[in-house]
Amino acid sequence: MARVSTRRIVLERTTALVVTILFLLPVCWLISTAYKPSNQIFSVPPRLTFTPTLDQFRAAFALFDVAALVRSSVIISLGTTLLSLLLGVPAGYALARSRSRYSAGFAYFFLAIRMIPAVAALIPFYLMMRDIGLLGSWWAVIVFNTMLNCAFVTWMMFSYFKALPPDMEEAALTDGCTQMGAFWKVAVPAVRSGIIACALFCMMFSWNDFLHPMFLTTLDAKPISVALLTAYGTKDITWGTLGALAHFSTIPIVLMALVMNRYFVQGATNGVQ
Amino acid sequence: MAQISFEHVSKTYPGGKAAALTDFNLTIKDGEFLVLVGPSGCGKTTALRMIAGLEEISGGTLKINDRIANDLAPRDRDIAMVFQSYALYPHLTVADNIAFGLRVRGAKPDVIEKKVRETAELLELTEFLERKPARLSGGQRQRVAMGRALVRAPNAFLMDEPLSNLDARLRGQMRAEIARLQRLSAITTVYVTHDQVEAMTMGHRVAVMNRGTLQQLDTPRQLYDRPANMFVASFIGSPPINFMEGTLVAHQGGAALSCGPLLFPLGSHAQRLSAREGSKIIVGIRPEHLKVAPSGAGPGTLSARAAFVEDLGATLLLHLDQHGITIGHANMVDDDRDLMSIAPKLKALVDSAARVVRDDNVHLTVDPALILFFDPATGAAL
Numbered sequence: 001m002a003r004v005s006t007r008r009i010v011l012e013r014t015t016a017l018v019v020t021i022l023f024l025l026p027v028c029w030l031i032s033t034a035y036k037p038s039n040q041i042f043s044v045p046p047r048l049t050f051t052p053t054l055d056q057f058r059a060a061f062a063l064f065d066v067a068a069l070v071r072s073s074v075i076i077s078l079g080t081t082l083l084s085l086l087l088g089v090p091a092g093y094a095l096a097r098s099r100s101r102y103s104a105g106f107a108y109f110f111l112a113i114r115m116i117p118a119v120a121a122l123i124p125f126y127l128m129m130r131d132i133g134l135l136g137s138w139w140a141v142i143v144f145n146t147m148l149n150c151a152f153v154t155w156m157m158f159s160y161f162k163a164l165p166p167d168m169e170e171a172a173l174t175d176g177c178t179q180m181g182a183f184w185k186v187a188v189p190a191v192r193s194g195i196i197a198c199a200l201f202c203m204m205f206s207w208n209d210f211l212h213p214m215f216l217t218t219l220d221a222k223p224i225s226v227a228l229l230t231a232y233g234t235k236d237i238t239w240g241t242l243g244a245l246a247h248f249s250t251i252p253i254v255l256m257a258l259v260m261n262r263y264f265v266q267g268a269t270n271g272v273q
Numbered sequence: 274m275a276q277i278s279f280e281h282v283s284k285t286y287p288g289g290k291a292a293a294l295t296d297f298n299l300t301i302k303d304g305e306f307l308v309l310v311g312p313s314g315c316g317k318t319t320a321l322r323m324i325a326g327l328e329e330i331s332g333g334t335l336k337i338n339d340r341i342a343n344d345l346a347p348r349d350r351d352i353a354m355v356f357q358s359y360a361l362y363p364h365l366t367v368a369d370n371i372a373f374g375l376r377v378r379g380a381k382p383d384v385i386e387k388k389v390r391e392t393a394e395l396l397e398l399t400e401f402l403e404r405k406p407a408r409l410s411g412g413q414r415q416r417v418a419m420g421r422a423l424v425r426a427p428n429a430f431l432m433d434e435p436l437s438n439l440d441a442r443l444r445g446q447m448r449a450e451i452a453r454l455q456r457l458s459a460i461t462t463v464y465v466t467h468d469q470v471e472a473m474t475m476g477h478r479v480a481v482m483n484r485g486t487l488q489q490l491d492t493p494r495q496l497y498d499r500p501a502n503m504f505v506a507s508f509i510g511s512p513p514i515n516f517m518e519g520t521l522v523a524h525q526g527g528a529a530l531s532c533g534p535l536l537f538p539l540g541s542h543a544q545r546l547s548a549r550e551g552s553k554i555i556v557g558i559r560p561e562h563l564k565v566a567p568s569g570a571g572p573g574t575l576s577a578r579a580a581f582v583e584d585l586g587a588t589l590l591l592h593l594d595q596h597g598i599t600i601g602h603a604n605m606v607d608d609d610r611d612l613m614s615i616a617p618k619l620k621a622l623v624d625s626a627a628r629v630v631r632d633d634n635v636h637l638t639v640d641p642a643l644i645l646f647f648d649p650a651t652g653a654a655l
Binding site (some may be wrong): 168181185189190 | 325327346348350351352353354357358360361362363364373378421425431
């Protein structure tokens with residue numbers, strides 16, 4: 001291994017530190033906002049020292065049903081994730097094992113669905129949901145997000161299954177499995193890290209999604225991402241309440257990312273083990 | 274226990290240039306160890322996968338125990354297959370890999386445990402039972418793949434080049450081991466390889482294939498002594514057989530072979546070949562059948578300069594320049610066409626006591642009874 005000079009190490013670490021601070025600064029600002037008394041939030045210059053208070057959280061809990069908001073977010077993102085995997089994983093497998101020369105083309109077509117501006121589909125979808133009476137419910141958002149995410153999952157699982165040699169499934173077939181058994185017992189466990197990566201993508205997308213639930217849900221099905229905006233009052237913006245509420249929007253997803261980080265990196269970069 | 278037979282089986286892939294199998298007929302007897310051998314792309318793996326039910330049959334009939342199996346699902350054939358890549362299930366331990374087939378078929382847990390233990394003991398895998406395949410060496414993985422097949426006592430074993438990923442020493446060891454296990458279990462086994470040493474040493478019978486057709490089905494000894502055509506003659510035997518062009522001439526009342534400046538009396542072949550007198554013929558002489566002539570140059574001896582000598586320890590492999598003799602190759606596979614552009618040399622495998630060195634002039638003789646003759650037009654043995 002080549003010797004790395006001290007100067008280079010210092011330079012690299014300084015750059016990393018500066019970039020990290022740049023990215024963390026807004027987050028720190030947001031968090032600190034939630035613990036500052038309202039009159040100190042916009043003090044110029046910004047004060048690094050202040051007496052922490054939980055007033056903003058009290059206000060947030062008084063104004064919002066935080067538990068219901070988080071519950072809506074959880075239901076929408078879990079529902080989307082489960083449905084997307086349930087449809088996308090077998091579809092990706094079918095495309096990967098298809099002998100048609102159009103199979104790769106199909107997979108890229110699915111990816112293209114994910115690329116279309118979601119707003120373009122939102123208006124016809126809004127009307128469809130209205131007509132079947134699902135508008136305003138969790139289901140409307142789950143179905144819409146599943147449409148987008150499952151296309152992405154299909155494409156991603158297509159490449160995972162494509163990289164998996166068919167020998168193992170053939171071994172399972174001769175061992176006595178049905179085609180379905182070979183898929184569930186052998187192919188699916190073999191691409192587990194890919195499935196986890198897909199699940200994380202779906203979760204994050206749905207959890208942070210603002211636009212679709214904004215249009216498709218009503219008050220009782222509203223997720224936290226939409227509720228954040230309602231901290232914008234008609235007369236003023238309650239930044240402190242927003243900061244407090246933002247805790248419940250970011251902490252679950254950050255925790256999940258930390259716990260699943262290993263699978264995420266593995267799945268997104270390594271491909272099949 | 275099963276007898277497997279191919280009747281006029283063919284296979285064409287959509288968009289494929291040539292048929293993978295053409296009018297393939299072969300009966301594998303109950304309890305037999307049959308080796309399918311041939312160069313890559315000869316259709317041997319296709320034939321094997323047809324038995325397993327992993328490959329569709331385009332035409333003809335495949336029978337397992339006299340029952341037509343063309344459209345039978347793999348799971349209904351009760352056949353175990355060992356894959357070239359081993360195809361172990363990476364998420365399962367060795368024990369679970371071996372037990373997989375029994376579990377899928379709904380065996381009782383105590384029966385599964387007993388059988389897995391027995392199989393592991395037989396293959397010396399007991400201490401690795403709780404490991405995942407990723408933590409095993411190549412040889413151990415190979416044995417797990419064998420174990421997965423052996424544990425089930427199926428109708429037949431199918432093996433697709435199971436030893437090709439092992440190093441030479443381990444390969445030799447497993448070759449003997451697989452042959453021993455087969456004799457022990459007496460379960461019909463079809464073994465695919467491109468390695469002629471495996472073909473010669475392991476099987477009761479060997480089917481030599483080329484370009485989707487069966488060239489010869491015989492015992493290893495017969496393949497070596499009486500090859501049906503030039504392809505079989507050149508594929509079986511290492512180093513490969515020498516082919517030379519010659520003419521049959523009348524000589525002292527009997528037939529003799531004129532090969533450039535050489536004149537061989539034909540001995541026992543004379544009567545059989547007398548009808549071909551005056552016509553061209555291809556002569557095959559195995560390198561190991563050429564002997565250094567004790568008496569030096571003379572009639573019936575071949576004199577040549579050693580262009581290159583490979584010392585193999587017990588033997589010397591001589592590459593000889595022989596002017597005046599047309600030395601040819603059997604028409605093997607397309608890849609080998611490149612080889613034909615290099616002027617072939619006559620090869621002789623002689624005892625290392627001969628002490629031949631490069632540029633020596635060597636005199637060689639051959640027992641006429643060991644010479645093989647082929648039709649130059651068809652390549653068939655005469």
